[in-house]
Amino acid sequence: AAAEKAKKTLSPKGVKEASINLECLMDDLDFHIMLKANEYEAMCAPLIAKLEGPIKKTLEEAKLTSQDLAAVEIVGGSTRIGFVKTKIMDILHINTLSTTMNADEAVARGAALQSAILSPRFKVLPYEIVEHQPLPIKLAWDEEKGSAGETGVEVEGDADGADMPTNSVTMFGRGLNFPIVRRVTLRRKGDFKVSCSYDESAANYGLEAGSTTDIADWTIKAPPGEEKKVRVNVKQDIHGIISLSSAQMVEEIEEEEGENKEEEMKDENGEKKKKIKRTNLEYTETKPLEWSKAEVDKFNESEVAMRNQDRVVKETSDMRNELESYIYSMRDKIDSESQLGPYANQQEKDTFLKKNDEVENWLYEEGFDATKSVYAAKLAELKKLGGPIESRAAEAAARPNAVSALQKNVEKFKKWLADAQGNDAFTHILDEEFNKCHAKCDEVSSWLYDKMDEQGSLPPHVDPAFTAADVNAKSQELSTICSPIMHKPKPKPKVEEKPKTEETPAEQPAENANAMETEGDDDKMDVDEA
Numbered sequence: 387a388a389a390e391k392a393k394k395t396l397s398p399k400g401v402k403e404a405s406i407n408l409e410c411l412m413d414d415l416d417f418h419i420m421l422k423a424n425e426y427e428a429m430c431a432p433l434i435a436k437l438e439g440p441i442k443k444t445l446e447e448a449k450l451t452s453q454d455l456a457a458v459e460i461v462g463g464s465t466r467i468g469f470v471k472t473k474i475m476d477i478l479h480i481n482t483l484s485t486t487m488n489a490d491e492a493v494a495r496g497a498a499l500q501s502a503i504l505s506p507r508f509k510v511l512p513y514e515i516v517e518h519q520p521l522p523i524k525l526a527w528d529e530e531k532g533s534a535g536e537t538g539v540e541v542e543g544d545a546d547g548a549d550m551p552t553n554s555v556t557m558f559g560r561g562l563n564f565p566i567v568r569r570v571t572l573r574r575k576g577d578f579k580v581s582c583s584y585d586e587s588a589a590n591y592g593l594e595a596g597s598t599t600d601i602a603d604w605t606i607k608a609p610p611g612e613e614k615k616v617r618v619n620v621k622q623d624i625h626g627i628i629s630l631s632s633a634q635m636v637e638e639i640e641e642e643e644g645e646n647k648e649e650e651m652k653d654e655n656g657e658k659k660k661k662i663k664r665t666n667l668e669y670t671e672t673k674p675l676e677w678s679k680a681e682v683d684k685f686n687e688s689e690v691a692m693r694n695q696d697r698v699v700k701e702t703s704d705m706r707n708e709l710e711s712y713i714y715s716m717r718d719k720i721d722s723e724s725q726l727g728p729y730a731n732q733q734e735k736d737t738f739l740k741k742n743d744e745v746e747n748w749l750y751e752e753g754f755d756a757t758k759s760v761y762a763a764k765l766a767e768l769k770k771l772g773g774p775i776e777s778r779a780a781e782a783a784a785r786p787n788a789v790s791a792l793q794k795n796v797e798k799f800k801k802w803l804a805d806a807q808g809n810d811a812f813t814h815i816l817d818e819e820f821n822k823c824h825a826k827c828d829e830v831s832s833w834l835y836d837k838m839d840e841q842g843s844l845p846p847h848v849d850p851a852f853t854a855a856d857v858n859a860k861s862q863e864l865s866t867i868c869s870p871i872m873h874k875p876k877p878k879p880k881v882e883e884k885p886k887t888e889e890t891p892a893e894q895p896a897e898n899a900n901a902m903e904t905e906g907d908d909d910k911m912d913v914d915e916a
Contacts (some may be wrong), residue, residue, distance in 0.1 A: 396426050398454050427469045429745045434470065438477050447561070452478045459484045462491040504624060516597045519562040521593055522585040523601065523628060525570060525620060526554035541570050556585050557620060567631055573613045580604045580618055582628050597675055606669045618668065633667040671761040700757040706749075709765045713746050716772050728846040729778040738771045774849070781850050783839075788857035792834060795861050799827050799868045814876045823868045830864050 388406050401423060408417040413685065460483050464470060471483055488495070500515065501506040505538035541555050557568040572578075593599075608616050614635050618662040621631040625725055638660040677685075719725040720742075730738070745764050753760065803823055806812040838853040 391700050392421055392426075393467070393851070396421070396423050396469060397466045430467075430469070432531075434473050437470075437473055441474070443479050452480060455480070455482045455744050459487060459902055461489050462485055463478060463490050465489055480770065484557065489837045517558055517564050517626070519541055519558055519564060519622075519626070521588040521591055522560045523558040523582060523622075524554050525568075525582055527554065527556045528574075529570060530766050537663055541568075557582075558628075560587075560591060564620075564626060565624045567619055567621045569617055569619050569790075571615055571617045572634070574606075574608050575613045578608045578616075580630075581605060582620065600674045601628050602630070603672045603674075603689075604630050604633070605672075608635060613810045617664075630669060630671060633669050635665040635667055637663045637665070639663050660764050676726050697760065702761070705761040705765070706756075707757045709768075710749060712765060712768060712772075713742055715751070716768070717742055720772070720775070726775050729782065730775045731847045734771070734775065734847070738768075738775070740769060741771055743865065780847065781853050784844065784854040785850070785852075785857070788854040788861075789838070792830070792861045792864075793859050795864055796827050796831050796834075798899050799823060799864065799872065801874055803827070811876070815871060815874055817873075819871045823871055826864055826867045830860050833860065 389901060392406050393403040395401060404421050404426075406417070406419050406421055410415040416520065420777050455478065458474070458480060460474065460476060463487070465474075465483075466489065475481065499510070499513070502510050503515070541557075555570065557570070558564075558566070580602040581603045585595060585599065588599070589595065604618075605620070606616065608614060613639065617634045617636055619631040619633070623629065636648055640660055657748060660847070716726075717739070719727075720730065720738055721727055727735075745768060748764070753764070796916075803820060806815065806820070834857070837852040844851060
């Protein structure tokens with residue numbers, strides 16, 4: 387951190403020196419030095435000398451000169467250092483450098499943008515990004531058939547060595563854009579091998595000496611017998627990974643003639659047309675750098691072991707911190723009259739403080755590197771002494787609220803019992819049920835006042851006569867008995883059904899007609915009497 391601070395201090399132009407201070411660097415000795423700007427530049431000179439090679443090589447491969455550059459943008463935290471900027475300008479023979487981008491975040495933002503472009507889950511505005519193949523990759527096949535006399539080898543695309551009979555060809559040259567698919571057609575029968583590896587010229591472009599050059603080997607299963615054309619399609623995907631897209635056997639077969647289409651089946655020269663048939667062939671793939679299942683399992687087990695080790699370290703640290711926190715918090719609370727002091731007698735205080743000091747001394751001496759189980763055991767010893775004191779304090783704080791809630795519950799049911807007597811809305815409730823509620827309310831009230839009287843005669847440092855859990859249990863017991871009776875629904879009145887008389891359809895009209903005549907006669911008689 388001190389070196390990073392000194393680097394940032396010396397980065398602006400005009401700063402001559404920076405102070406570096408480190409307290410208790412070794413054996414309680416402090417470190418202090420004044421770093422001069424010229425000394426700092428001399429220390430970095432071997433690294434700065436390495437800038438020229440990559441820059442000139444980049445311009446050479448791009449076939450550009452410094453005069454062709456309109457602007458040069460620099461990114462990276464170290465580009466803020468003054469002599470780094472000066473060196474870059476000297477190499478490129480320019481007077482200014484552009485610093486319009488965020489030097490620290492430009493690369494990370496570009497990587498995030500590229501990830502979003504490649505991901506199917508994000509929709510990104512179109513950006514033209516040209517991928518560049520860094521190392522040349524060649525494709526080779528069976529050497530015994532790769533003689534100068536071999537015929538029938540066809541390479542599709544601009545590949546080095548495609549114009550001469552050989553058993554290998556550079557399929558993916560340096561600077562090639564990808565994704566891309568390249569094809570080579572061979573005449574083969576039976577099983578044969580095709581391999582992919584870096585070309586020998588890759589050593590000139592940064593491939594480390596002694597590195598594995600093989601990329602992948604494929605064994606293609608062609609049918610035995612007569613040699614057939616086999617088209618091998620090799621793909622380089624958007625990530626630059628080489629894979630065998632497909633292996634196809636290509637055959638030319640004559641189309642069957644129909645009765646009325648003999649003339650249409652012939653071409654301009656009078657020959658029969660031929661149909662191209664492509665058959666996918668099976669193949670197996672092996673990669674020298676690919677891990678076997680045993681290797682993957684081995685590393686998975688190592689990862690799990692390291693994860694378990696980290697978990698144990700974290701849990702041990704957490705337990706140690708918990709023990710340390712309990713020691714400090716209880717030491718202050720046990721003597722405080724506003725916290726745990728009233729809930730412990732002097733003997734309990736002395737016993738706990740003695741044990742607390744003993745565990746504290748152990749923690750910072752021989753127990754500094756103890757295991758999680760040892761810390762847990764020490765914490766349990768302290769809580770065995772301090773737990774009852776904390777429990778009394780917690781009960782003293784929770785008991786008044788629980789008592790108040792129980793009293794309100796009893797009053798609620800008693801008020802209902804008083805209002806329900808003689809109320810027509812509760813006539814469906816039996817007297818036995820009312821008596822049951824009365825008895826339960828009286829029982830709970832009597833129990834509560836007895837316990838409150840008993841608790842009032844006890845000092846705070848004695849275990850309580852009853853707990854908040856006991857009060858809550860009584861309240862629940864009261865509600866379980868009285869609430870169903872209080873909310874007992876009133877039974878629905880019974881509806882008497884009228885008896886139905888059976889009448890035949892033929893009799894109904896006659897009866898209706900008689901009724902109408904009788905009503906008419908009654909009307910006439912009333913008129914006569916009037």
